[in-house]
Amino acid sequence: MSGTVVNTLEIDGxxxxxxxxxxxxxxxxxxxxxxxxxxxxxxxxxxxxxxxxILNIVKxxxxxxxxxxxxxxxxxxxxxxxxxxxxxxxxxxTFHKMTVEDNLKMGAYYxxxxxxxxRLEEIYQSFPVLRERLRQKxxxxxxxxxxxxAIARAVVNKPKLLILDEPSLGLAPIMxxxxxxxxxxxxxxxxxxxxxxxxxxxALSVASSGYVIQKGAIVFSGTADELSxxxxxxxxxx
Amino acid sequence: MDMFFxxxxxxxxxxxxxxxxxxxxxxxxxxxxxxxxxxxxxAIFGSFAIMGAYVVSQSAGLFGIFPFWVxxxxxxxxxxxxxxxxxxxxxxxxxxxxxxxxELMPLLSTIAMGTVIKEVLxxxxxxxxxxISTAFDSESAVTVVSGRNPQGFPSLLLPGGTVDARHxxxxxxxxxxxxxxxxxxxxxxxxxxxxxISQNKELSLMTGINVSRVIIxxxxxxxxxxxxxxxxxxxxxxxxxxxxxxxxxxxxxxxxVVGGLRNTWGAVIxxxxxxxxxxxxxxxxxxxxxxxxxxxxVIVVIFIVFKPDGIIGDKSVEKV
Amino acid sequence: xxxxxKLLCVFLLSLFVAGLxxxxxxxxxxxxxxxxxxxGPITGSDAAEGAAARNAFMLAISEANxxxxxxxxxxxxxxxxxxxxxxxVAGAQEIVSESGVVAASGFWNSGPAAASIPVFKExxxxxxxxxxxxxxxxxxxxxxxxxxxxxxDKQENIPLAIKVLDEMAYKDWFIVSDVSSYGSGNFNAFKAxxxxxxxxxxxxxxxxxxxxxxxxxxxxxxxxxAKAVYCGSTVAIGSQLKRQLFEGGVKDxxxxxxxxxxxxxxxxxxxxxxxxxLVVSPGVILEDTPEGSNFIKxxxxxxxxxxxxxxxxxxxxxxxxxxxxxxxxGEKPTAxxxxxxxxxSKTTGxxxxxxxxxxxxxxxxxxxLNVVQDGKWVPLEKxxxxxxxxxxxxxR
Numbered sequence: 001m002s003g004t005v006v007n008t009l010e011i012d013g014x015x016x017x018x019x020x021x022x023x024x025x026x027x028x029x030x031x032x033x034x035x036x037x038x039x040x041x042x043x044x045x046x047x048x049x050x051x052x053x054i055l056n057i058v059k060x061x062x063x064x065x066x067x068x069x070x071x072x073x074x075x076x077x078x079x080x081x082x083x084x085x086x087x088x089x090x091x092x093x094t095f096h097k098m099t100v101e102d103n104l105k106m107g108a109y110y111x112x113x114x115x116x117x118x119r120l121e122e123i124y125q126s127f128p129v130l131r132e133r134l135r136q137k138x139x140x141x142x143x144x145x146x147x148x149x150a151i152a153r154a155v156v157n158k159p160k161l162l163i164l165d166e167p168s169l170g171l172a173p174i175m176x177x178x179x180x181x182x183x184x185x186x187x188x189x190x191x192x193x194x195x196x197x198x199x200x201x202x203a204l205s206v207a208s209s210g211y212v213i214q215k216g217a218i219v220f221s222g223t224a225d226e227l228s229x230x231x232x233x234x235x236x237x238x
Numbered sequence: 239m240d241m242f243f244x245x246x247x248x249x250x251x252x253x254x255x256x257x258x259x260x261x262x263x264x265x266x267x268x269x270x271x272x273x274x275x276x277x278x279x280x281a282i283f284g285s286f287a288i289m290g291a292y293v294v295s296q297s298a299g300l301f302g303i304f305p306f307w308v309x310x311x312x313x314x315x316x317x318x319x320x321x322x323x324x325x326x327x328x329x330x331x332x333x334x335x336x337x338x339x340x341e342l343m344p345l346l347s348t349i350a351m352g353t354v355i356k357e358v359l360x361x362x363x364x365x366x367x368x369x370i371s372t373a374f375d376s377e378s379a380v381t382v383v384s385g386r387n388p389q390g391f392p393s394l395l396l397p398g399g400t401v402d403a404r405h406x407x408x409x410x411x412x413x414x415x416x417x418x419x420x421x422x423x424x425x426x427x428x429x430x431x432x433x434x435i436s437q438n439k440e441l442s443l444m445t446g447i448n449v450s451r452v453i454i455x456x457x458x459x460x461x462x463x464x465x466x467x468x469x470x471x472x473x474x475x476x477x478x479x480x481x482x483x484x485x486x487x488x489x490x491x492x493x494x495v496v497g498g499l500r501n502t503w504g505a506v507i508x509x510x511x512x513x514x515x516x517x518x519x520x521x522x523x524x525x526x527x528x529x530x531x532x533x534x535x536v537i538v539v540i541f542i543v544f545k546p547d548g549i550i551g552d553k554s555v556e557k558v
Numbered sequence: 559x560x561x562x563x564k565l566l567c568v569f570l571l572s573l574f575v576a577g578l579x580x581x582x583x584x585x586x587x588x589x590x591x592x593x594x595x596x597x598g599p600i601t602g603s604d605a606a607e608g609a610a611a612r613n614a615f616m617l618a619i620s621e622a623n624x625x626x627x628x629x630x631x632x633x634x635x636x637x638x639x640x641x642x643x644x645x646x647v648a649g650a651q652e653i654v655s656e657s658g659v660v661a662a663s664g665f666w667n668s669g670p671a672a673a674s675i676p677v678f679k680e681x682x683x684x685x686x687x688x689x690x691x692x693x694x695x696x697x698x699x700x701x702x703x704x705x706x707x708x709x710x711d712k713q714e715n716i717p718l719a720i721k722v723l724d725e726m727a728y729k730d731w732f733i734v735s736d737v738s739s740y741g742s743g744n745f746n747a748f749k750a751x752x753x754x755x756x757x758x759x760x761x762x763x764x765x766x767x768x769x770x771x772x773x774x775x776x777x778x779x780x781x782x783x784a785k786a787v788y789c790g791s792t793v794a795i796g797s798q799l800k801r802q803l804f805e806g807g808v809k810d811x812x813x814x815x816x817x818x819x820x821x822x823x824x825x826x827x828x829x830x831x832x833x834x835x836l837v838v839s840p841g842v843i844l845e846d847t848p849e850g851s852n853f854i855k856x857x858x859x860x861x862x863x864x865x866x867x868x869x870x871x872x873x874x875x876x877x878x879x880x881x882x883x884x885x886x887x888g889e890k891p892t893a894x895x896x897x898x899x900x901x902x903s904k905t906t907g908x909x910x911x912x913x914x915x916x917x918x919x920x921x922x923x924x925x926x927l928n929v930v931q932d933g934k935w936v937p938l939e940k941x942x943x944x945x946x947x948x949x950x951x952x953x954r
């Protein structure tokens with residue numbers, strides 16, 4: 001990889017386990033600054049575990065992680081979020097009894113109150129559908145709207161690194177299109193994105209590089225081109 | 239009609255005392271997903287702390303130096319510090335160690351904590367050796383150790399006012415307290431975080447909420463709420479027994495279950511419903527007092543079986 | 559002979575000699591001694607009560623011996639039950655296994671009494687209970703061997719009823735108690751007194767023991783129009799009910815109850831609302847009767863270290879009853895004769911005249927009434943609430 005690009009996230013030799021069952025084994029990866037990097041893998045390959053380990057929601061047994069070159073191994077979850085890592089995980093859902101606006105405000109946990117309204121206004125411009133639903137309880141939104149909300153909530157903080165965990169999960173094809181359109185727009189803002197996806201074709205359409213994960217270990221890494229030609233992506237099992 | 243009105247007032251007052259304990263349950267259940275069974279004991283500890291502090295401050299002449307209301311506020315603060323400390327101890331010793339074990343563990347360990355709190359009170363406030371003075375006063379007397387150890391609660395709430403005025407103040411304080419709690423939960427960052435944790439703990443972590451800090455703050459605030467409950471319960475009942483906590487705990491928990499464990503307003507509705515049932519069963523059914531609590535608990539069992547979500551249930555559960 | 563063998567021989571010999579001496583003395587005793595057992599908590603947590611009772615019991619016996627009335631000497635076998643059941647049972651066995659024992663008197667604690675009763679029944683030796691007040695100790699199965707000269711809790715209701723139902727003639731009653739056995743016992747006893755006088759209470763309520771909010775009951779009493787409230791419970795319920803009645807504006811009533819409420823706490827918790835509460839206490843005011851004053855004088859002249867306790871006069875009374883029964887048994891009293899003699903006895907002592915009913919329970923309920931006046935318990939007859947005094951009870 002080119003030496004001039006500063007990596008937003010560097011992971012080296014990450015091991016995690018669930019009880020005594022190993023989940024991730026020696027995972028090393030880099031998310032280059034301002035680019036979309038994808039992690040591809042089947043259900044249960046360890047993609048979501050990886051996403052949670054980056055935020056220390058799943059504890060790491062071994063390995064080191066660096067955010068913009070700074071070691072963050074000892075940081076608790078909230079400090080990692082405060083330092084600029086945001087995650088949007090479709091499977092985790094929303095704060096269903098709060099309004100859309102309150103959900104976004106929860107995402108803006110570390111934004112100064114004086115800047116909050118300005119920032120929310122920017123979000124509504126990027127996600128016009130949310131402006132219409134401001135006073136509605138998040139639990140009453142449609143699946144697509146909830147995914148929008150989840151992404152919007154994650155970017156309110158203006159993170160350095162955005163982790164998108166399966167954004168297309170359970171969505172109708174037309175909504176999947178829309179979600180990936182948003183990812184393209186986010187890419188244009190020079191934000192670093194780690195896209196964790198099962199849908200390889202879609203993911204590679206926005207990513208510039210990526211990794212393939214199988215049974216908790218990285219089995220292939222390369223540029224988007226190299227990935228799309230690899231046996232792992234062509235393999236119908238995926 | 240006169241009796242109806244009298245009973246209604248009694249029920250509202252009793253409902254206030256239940257509600258305040260029930261809110262403790264729903265606050266803790268909300269953020270921790272565990273039933274903290276020693277809420278009642280913490281509240282009763284609060285009222286005993288206030289009682290003890292009153293005796294000490296009175297003998298130290300505090301009431302002569304400062305205006306009455308300053309002293310009372312100080313006493314409540316002392317109670318609040320004690321209850322907050324118990325809240326913290328409960329979290330650290332009875333809940334945190336069992337975070338990753340079965341839900342039953344914190345339930346049992348908080349029951350055990352309740353027993354500890356109760357026995358500590360029992361030790362500090364020795365069973366009163368009641369001197370049943372007999373005909374032979376001058377010579378000797380029978381001593382009977384009264385296990386229930388009733389202690390008179392000092393008149394700290396409108397000591398000069400009428401009973402009706404005092405009752406009005408109790409209702410008013412409960413209402414103000416509920417309003418403040420509502421503001422706190424909905425208008426402050428910490429309050430919103432508590433709700434967030436209650437609704438989706440994983441997402442709360444992902445949002446960057448310092449969950450363990452919020453949990454500790456919840457226990458502190460819950461402790462303070464329970465201390466004020468203890469103060470109001472004491473001022474209303476005027477007679478406290480160190481083992482009253484189990485009864486208030488059971489009633490508060492029932493109120494919370496009937497209303498909906500996660501919902502603060504549910505605690506109010508549940509507390510009032512329970513109190514109304516109890517008071518009216520006792521008031522209108524001949525010899526009903528012996529069974530009023532039983533009727534109330536039967537209602538709770540019916541709710542647990544048929545409507546476990548309570549009156550204000552969690553209807554908008556998200557389907558993923 | 560080895561040293562060990564020598565030691566063994568000496569040991570066996572001394573045992574033999576000791577056996578001879580014991581056998582010897584018992585043969586001698588059969589001639590001129592009648593033995594009576596006494597049991598009580600002479601040491602332990604209730605020692606003050608037990609030791610004073612022992613003193614009084616021994617005092618009565620030694621007076622009888624001194625009088626020269628009997629052709630035999632009365633000897634007391636003293637057993638300390640330490641307020642403990644198994645110690646009491648062992649003591650009871652010690653008494654019944656002794657030859658020449660014709661009767662026993664015992665117990666301040668109901669638990670040890672209940673545990674020891676079968677021992678006396680088995681040995682067919684009469685036991686007169688002087689101080690244990692659990693109601694069930696005397697019953698149809700235990701009679702005629704077990705009798706009791708102390709009144710039970712429930713019997714307190716009889717003199718109270720005579721006062722408030724017959725003398726004061728209150729008719730409109732509301733009766734309250736807790737659901738414990740103590741509360742229920744009193745509740746039923748007072749209700750029986752009411753129905754014996756053909757009075758139906760306007761309302762009745764039994765509350766759980768841990769009840770602190772009695773406002774619903776107060777509303778009910780208010781609505782019933784009762785002129786008098788009976789509370790058969792302890793201080794916790796009693797003081798709370800009285801206070802909440804007072805605060806609820808129900809002030810013009812008679813509020814009466816039993817000795818469980820007669821504590822300093824009732825005054826402390828009840829404060830001004832406690833005024834005018836009428837409560838019955840067991841016993842007599844010794845100073846007020848010539849027999850009582852004589853007893854105080856006699857007891858105090860002995861130089862005992864334990865002062866007179868609440869049940870000391872009852873132990874003295876029990877000794878008088880046994881002495882009276884011995885009179886009826888002639889020159890050679892036996893346990894068998896004493897069983898009947900005690901049950902049929904009629905003894906006038908310092909607490910009035912004691913006779914036993916068909917289950918062996920005393921019919922002499924010595925009691926007096928107390929009233930709260932100016933924040934203190936005062937015997938009714940010495941208070942301003944007495945007939946012709948300055949104050950009157952409510953509800954008249």
